[in-house]
Amino acid sequence: MEETFVKTDIRKDENIVYKRTDLLVDRPLSYCPGCGHGVVHRMLMETLEEMDIQDKTIGVSPVGCSVLAYDFMNIDMLGAAHGRAPALATAIKRLWPDKFVFTYQGDGDLAAIGTAETIHACNRGENFTIIFINNGIYGMTGGQMAPTTLPGMRSSTSPYGRDVQTMGHPLKITELIANLPGVYYVTRQAVHTPSHVRKTKKAIRKALEQQKENKGVAFIEVVSNCNSGWKMTPVQSNKWMEENMFPFYPLGDIKVDGKLVEKKEVVVKE
Amino acid sequence: MGELRLMKGNEAVAEAAIRAGCDGYFGYPITPQSEVMEYLMAERPHERTGMVVLQAESEVAAINMLYGGAGTGKMVMTSSSSPGISLMQEGLSYMAGAELPAVVVNIVRGGPGLGTIQPSQADYFQAVKGGGHGDYKLIVLAPASVQEMCDHTKLGFDLAFKYRNPVMILSDGAIGQMMEKVVLFDPIPRRSNEELIKQNPWAATGKQKNREHIIITSLDLDPAGQERVNLKLQAKYREIEKNEVMYETLGCEDAEYVFVAFGLSARICQKSMDLARAKGIKVGLFRPITLFPFPVKPIHNLGKKVKGMLVVEMNAGQMIEDVRLSVGCNIKIEHYGRFGGIIPTPDEVVLALETQIIGG
Numbered sequence: 001m002e003e004t005f006v007k008t009d010i011r012k013d014e015n016i017v018y019k020r021t022d023l024l025v026d027r028p029l030s031y032c033p034g035c036g037h038g039v040v041h042r043m044l045m046e047t048l049e050e051m052d053i054q055d056k057t058i059g060v061s062p063v064g065c066s067v068l069a070y071d072f073m074n075i076d077m078l079g080a081a082h083g084r085a086p087a088l089a090t091a092i093k094r095l096w097p098d099k100f101v102f103t104y105q106g107d108g109d110l111a112a113i114g115t116a117e118t119i120h121a122c123n124r125g126e127n128f129t130i131i132f133i134n135n136g137i138y139g140m141t142g143g144q145m146a147p148t149t150l151p152g153m154r155s156s157t158s159p160y161g162r163d164v165q166t167m168g169h170p171l172k173i174t175e176l177i178a179n180l181p182g183v184y185y186v187t188r189q190a191v192h193t194p195s196h197v198r199k200t201k202k203a204i205r206k207a208l209e210q211q212k213e214n215k216g217v218a219f220i221e222v223v224s225n226c227n228s229g230w231k232m233t234p235v236q237s238n239k240w241m242e243e244n245m246f247p248f249y250p251l252g253d254i255k256v257d258g259k260l261v262e263k264k265e266v267v268v269k270e
Numbered sequence: 271m272g273e274l275r276l277m278k279g280n281e282a283v284a285e286a287a288i289r290a291g292c293d294g295y296f297g298y299p300i301t302p303q304s305e306v307m308e309y310l311m312a313e314r315p316h317e318r319t320g321m322v323v324l325q326a327e328s329e330v331a332a333i334n335m336l337y338g339g340a341g342t343g344k345m346v347m348t349s350s351s352s353p354g355i356s357l358m359q360e361g362l363s364y365m366a367g368a369e370l371p372a373v374v375v376n377i378v379r380g381g382p383g384l385g386t387i388q389p390s391q392a393d394y395f396q397a398v399k400g401g402g403h404g405d406y407k408l409i410v411l412a413p414a415s416v417q418e419m420c421d422h423t424k425l426g427f428d429l430a431f432k433y434r435n436p437v438m439i440l441s442d443g444a445i446g447q448m449m450e451k452v453v454l455f456d457p458i459p460r461r462s463n464e465e466l467i468k469q470n471p472w473a474a475t476g477k478q479k480n481r482e483h484i485i486i487t488s489l490d491l492d493p494a495g496q497e498r499v500n501l502k503l504q505a506k507y508r509e510i511e512k513n514e515v516m517y518e519t520l521g522c523e524d525a526e527y528v529f530v531a532f533g534l535s536a537r538i539c540q541k542s543m544d545l546a547r548a549k550g551i552k553v554g555l556f557r558p559i560t561l562f563p564f565p566v567k568p569i570h571n572l573g574k575k576v577k578g579m580l581v582v583e584m585n586a587g588q589m590i591e592d593v594r595l596s597v598g599c600n601i602k603i604e605h606y607g608r609f610g611g612i613i614p615t616p617d618e619v620v621l622a623l624e625t626q627i628i629g630g
Contacts, residue, residue, distance in 0.1 A: 025483075054476075054477055055476045055477055055478055055479070056476050057476065057477075058342065058474055058475075058476060060338070067489065068489075070483075070485045070487065071485070073483075074477065074483050075476075075477050075483055076474035076475060076476055076477045076483055076484045076485075077474060077483070077484075077485055077486070078337070078338060078341040078342075078474055078485075078486040078487070079368075079485065079486065079487035079488070079489055080334065080337070080338075081334060081337070081360055081361060081364050084330070084331070084334035084337070084361070087326070087330075087331040087332075087334035087335045087337075087338065088334055088335065088337055088338030088341070089338060090324070090331075090335055090338065091294060091296060091322075091324075091335035091336070091337075091338035091339040091344075091346070092338045092339065092341075092342055094294065094322045094324060095293055095294050095322055095339050095342060095344045095346075096342060096463075096475075099476060116327055116328060116330070116331065117327070117330075117331050117334070120326075120327035120331065
């Protein structure tokens, strides 16, 4: 058969339209294929690069799937004990007010074991950024029920589905902290489509820019999938997320410039 | 010379922290140590030196604020009392694992549980043997006076940064609350950020172009790596044992018997010594000042010279284990203690010496 396609090396400088930011360390991520963490890492690091603040940024990683975030982000970072990232960030920002400080936390870390640290850092109006990845499950430990697990949702510790009568209701901590005067910017985003990724990146930029103004906490929730923990393919998990997670955790800005965004009441059937 | 003042032990700690150039204090109220933060807040150290003082939402948050500050090379401290220190054990273990310098003051009260607010020495094991999870050590200082509360705060920061290790000042409710004269050392200016970065190249202060990014963590998932971490820590602890042992002896030259006591108990034993010597009993006092590193050799050597030792503690018998291990089994070593916030009187200590050691 006649060859119709001639292989040529197109990796030339003039052809490069996208390249990995140097602020991501060149090593394989520890996340499952299909997980949203890697995308958020990239958006965050690209933003730091664009703002040219690599040398002025100190990050705090949590315990959970992103416990090794410091291995992938090419900035100075501290690994916190489970749930305590906002306490670390509080001290770092107070002692280094000119630095850009962020925490990167999952839902178990931020909304269960670290609830007190989250609420009080927010209430004090600490001037750092919280990036909160909500996938409704404990991913790293093998898919146990999280504070954000939906009603009826199965996990290894709610094998018959989350029964809210005995296991409690999922905690909308983002709406909770949005009501605190110390919190200046709250938004809920996703990273499963290119347009959502762009919006998330914009939110990260806005949050970090606000640190220059000392206005208080900027809080970005990213509703993400956990295809491994949900026992689905990545494609299935993103569809399931749209159909189940987004109605309960609706995307969009919740608080902008210190003011709650007016929203129509969304009724969610349990 | 330094400034002479009449102060509470807790106040001396706070004033010493400001003068030592401390960058940040993070704490949570608990009796009998609340004067530390009260003094700091009233002093407006931010205006005096730029020191940050913050009341945290819990002891858990406070110790993790220390972790954050220490991880960036800042000179940070907290204070609490027994139940609060229990809450801090997780954070202390992380800080020891990540090799972070900080000073933690424990104004011990009686336990277990909520216990009492009266003085006690029942947290010896917790302070000296680890307290939290994993093989680690705190450097533990045991002040016996308001002067030492001041001096040990400064010394604590020096040792913490020398060894990149948390230091605990193990005091008690009486020394924290009582007033004595104290000579304050002259203030040392806080380090500038440039000095800090130069002195602490390990600290996470923002990635510079000419170096790799810095990660502060106690995690190493590779068992071989984690064993290396442990071996490094153990080597450091042996170094500390070699270099930093501190103790005081009184009347041990001609002594047939000795009291071994730290902190407040040692103060009581001084009086007991006088009472016993008035009766013709040749008794001395050995006071460990560092509880880790424990003065093993000096106590061992003393054990070769005397007939017996009475270990006096405001607990059910904790330091006595280290005294017995130091001495061996050649002489009689007994414990006398009161607990739950009761302070022994000098008379009952003498009686214990007579009945448990001399006549026992």
